[in-house]
Amino acid sequence: MSGAAKRIHPLPVRLMHWVNAFAMVCMIMSGWQIYNASPLFGFAFPNWATLGGWLGGAIAWHLAAMWLLVANGVLYFAYGVLSGHFRRRFLPLGPGAVWRDFRAALTFRLLHTSREYNAVQRAMYLGVLLLGVLVVASGLALWKPVQLAWLANLMGGYEWARRVHFFCMAGIAAFIVVHLALVLLYPRTLPAMITGGPRLPAEPEPRA
Amino acid sequence: MTVRPPDPLLSDHRRALAKLDRRMLLRRGLSLGALTMLTGCNLQDGDTVDRVLWTMSRWNDKVQAALFGGQRLAPTYDITQVTNPFPFNAFYPEDDAPEVDPASYALEVSGLVQDRTPWSLARLRTLPQESQITRHICIEGWSAIGQWSGVPFREFLARIGADTRARYVGFRCADRYTSSIDMATALHPQTILALDFAGGPLPVKYGYPLKLRVPTKLGFKNPKHIAALFVTNDNPGGYWEDQGYNWFSGL
Numbered sequence: 001m002s003g004a005a006k007r008i009h010p011l012p013v014r015l016m017h018w019v020n021a022f023a024m025v026c027m028i029m030s031g032w033q034i035y036n037a038s039p040l041f042g043f044a045f046p047n048w049a050t051l052g053g054w055l056g057g058a059i060a061w062h063l064a065a066m067w068l069l070v071a072n073g074v075l076y077f078a079y080g081v082l083s084g085h086f087r088r089r090f091l092p093l094g095p096g097a098v099w100r101d102f103r104a105a106l107t108f109r110l111l112h113t114s115r116e117y118n119a120v121q122r123a124m125y126l127g128v129l130l131l132g133v134l135v136v137a138s139g140l141a142l143w144k145p146v147q148l149a150w151l152a153n154l155m156g157g158y159e160w161a162r163r164v165h166f167f168c169m170a171g172i173a174a175f176i177v178v179h180l181a182l183v184l185l186y187p188r189t190l191p192a193m194i195t196g197g198p199r200l201p202a203e204p205e206p207r208a
Numbered sequence: 209m210t211v212r213p214p215d216p217l218l219s220d221h222r223r224a225l226a227k228l229d230r231r232m233l234l235r236r237g238l239s240l241g242a243l244t245m246l247t248g249c250n251l252q253d254g255d256t257v258d259r260v261l262w263t264m265s266r267w268n269d270k271v272q273a274a275l276f277g278g279q280r281l282a283p284t285y286d287i288t289q290v291t292n293p294f295p296f297n298a299f300y301p302e303d304d305a306p307e308v309d310p311a312s313y314a315l316e317v318s319g320l321v322q323d324r325t326p327w328s329l330a331r332l333r334t335l336p337q338e339s340q341i342t343r344h345i346c347i348e349g350w351s352a353i354g355q356w357s358g359v360p361f362r363e364f365l366a367r368i369g370a371d372t373r374a375r376y377v378g379f380r381c382a383d384r385y386t387s388s389i390d391m392a393t394a395l396h397p398q399t400i401l402a403l404d405f406a407g408g409p410l411p412v413k414y415g416y417p418l419k420l421r422v423p424t425k426l427g428f429k430n431p432k433h434i435a436a437l438f439v440t441n442d443n444p445g446g447y448w449e450d451q452g453y454n455w456f457s458g459l
Binding site for chain 2: 034037038040056057059060061063064146149158159162
């Protein structure tokens, strides 16, 4: 590997991160507007946090941005698996390590870097990727509950798919809150996701 | 018939008005949130956003038409699962639902059909009837299970000698609602011209005397109080479709 040219965040990851950020914000804000048309629970989202202006506009946004989200997501998963990015950055991961690092984080003794993720970061990133897959699957079940009846059934039927979709969104929104809070706490992580960060010295592949 | 033909002057400009209406409604979509996100773009350029959304919606029509299985059935339910009371929904309050006189009612049929004879309710009841218990899914997100029965629509299209190679069937309703569906959906075995709801004639609020029941489409593609239908190759659009709801809206 040409280690000299490597940066903390490779260019494809940076590109896909920002495309995903745009698509995800479009999806969540237009999704909140759609939710408001018939709230599942006893509250509505404030208008300023929604996108689309009215139900028809919100659905137009939601069903347009979904293509961007899914296309980008498919590329990201293909890249993550084929390039070894997922293996290098997110693995290994065990419950013991997560618990150890979680306790350390609560007492502010945990190292937070972009260079190598601690076990809590690994768990968070893998968790939000899983939520991303689930939110798309439940979204497809809501969009096509007849053509993809098997998928809707997997979610427990149309009405359960609405709830799965909502709670996946809630999990992703919670991730974003923590993610942004940590960027505020460690501001140097932000330019690294734009420029790639400092060049990394050549290092041997950590695992075969 | 209680239906008044549309004002001829207005109807001349109907398409232009609908287009204008849609543009204004989609532009309202540029809420504060959207503006925040588009910082850096030309904020006066709402038309570009409209055009992108409209183009994506037409792309979604094509994808959905390709995904649609002409014989794939919507799930059906047991009588004990029927939602009671079934929700009322329209673009007006329940009190404004049109009262249609059954004695003078006649369903008008036009466009690419061989027999344009209007259909009385009694004659519609002489045709084979089918019953279904299916889930009505509203674009707002809620859903409800109901029982409808009536004439299988493909049977009706055969009776009027419709050109089933045509692309669309359009509907005009006594409440001035309009909608349209693709021919593949019109010929789907569960698409019915419903005369009955829950075992009796359609109540006024659910579309008396005639409603198109399409369990493979969102609720707004199930027009109520149908006064006229026509077969055509020009997409007739519809009340909500012209304002920006996705036209195909298949399930």
